Amino acid sequence: MRIIEAANYKEMSVKAAQLVIEKVRSSDCMTLGLATGGTPKGLYEELILDHRMNGTSYQCVTTFNLDEYIGLSKDDPNSYYQYMYTNFFSHIDIPLKNTHIPSGQAVDVQAECKRYDSQVKDSGGIDLQILGIGENGHIGFNEPGTSFSSGTHLVELTSSTREANARYFSSFDEVPRQAITMGISGIMKSKEILLLVSGVSKQDAMKKLFEGQVTEKFPASILNEHGNVTVIADTDALKLVKPSR
Numbered sequence: 001m002r003i004i005e006a007a008n009y010k011e012m013s014v015k016a017a018q019l020v021i022e023k024v025r026s027s028d029c030m031t032l033g034l035a036t037g038g039t040p041k042g043l044y045e046e047l048i049l050d051h052r053m054n055g056t057s058y059q060c061v062t063t064f065n066l067d068e069y070i071g072l073s074k075d076d077p078n079s080y081y082q083y084m085y086t087n088f089f090s091h092i093d094i095p096l097k098n099t100h101i102p103s104g105q106a107v108d109v110q111a112e113c114k115r116y117d118s119q120v121k122d123s124g125g126i127d128l129q130i131l132g133i134g135e136n137g138h139i140g141f142n143e144p145g146t147s148f149s150s151g152t153h154l155v156e157l158t159s160s161t162r163e164a165n166a167r168y169f170s171s172f173d174e175v176p177r178q179a180i181t182m183g184i185s186g187i188m189k190s191k192e193i194l195l196l197v198s199g200v201s202k203q204d205a206m207k208k209l210f211e212g213q214v215t216e217k218f219p220a221s222i223l224n225e226h227g228n229v230t231v232i233a234d235t236d237a238l239k240l241v242k243p244s245r
């Protein structure tokens with residue numbers, strides 16, 4: 001894993017944007033894997049700014065998001081569909097038909113999971129996957145204990161993940177209990193991965209990622225076995241990691 005240290009959240013976002021922009025500009029067409037949550041918001045802001053100032057075009061970019069809550073409609077302000085539309089897609093020139101997010105309202109969730117994996121495969125796979133990380137090491141919504149061989153699947157969210165995400169809802173009880181997430185094996189099939197990490201709350205996770213074992217108890221640890229991962233983390237997140245990294 002390549003580790004790039006950033007002074008703060010802003011610098012992490014700028015450095016991540018440079019990497020994504022370079023990739024988008026140098027490919028005729030490409031497939032981006034996208035994450036939601038607090039961490040990539042600054043990245044999306046930088047990409048929007050660049051699109052406005054320098055005209056980087058997303059006309060030939062296809063996107064696949066990692067996850068969606070079960071039970072929320074596309075119109076729900078807390079759905080990841082709305083997050084992506086509001087924070088990114090509506091500000092760039094990507095055709096909405098090129099953007100993909102699992103449906104949180106599928107009647108047959110198993111069929112939806114299969115359909116999503118086939119769609120990713122048919123698009124030629126993900127060229128660059130953006131990831132954030134949970135305090136418990138989850139990537140996507142792959143919580144501790146998830147099999148490394150998992151494809152897209154239904155998950156029961158842990159209470160720690162629901163608590164971490166409760167800030168976006170009016171009460172903890174409103175946070176959905178289930179989600180659809182791309183699986184670990186799907187994430188690992190991405191040709192390149194960019195993990196963004198910011199803040200003191202992720203210090204323990206960074207220590208486990210760089211100094212711990214590869215184990216399903218800490219899902220992100222599998223990234224140590226991928227040949228092309230860049231981690232851009234800010235100084236706060238890296239405080240407990242030995243300087244020898």
Ligand code: F6R
Nearest residue numbers: 035036037038039132133134140
């Ligand atoms: C969201 C996702 C999650 C988040 C993680 C960190 O699509 O895949 O794994 O990346 O929960 O969330 P933040 O960035 O809010 O700390």
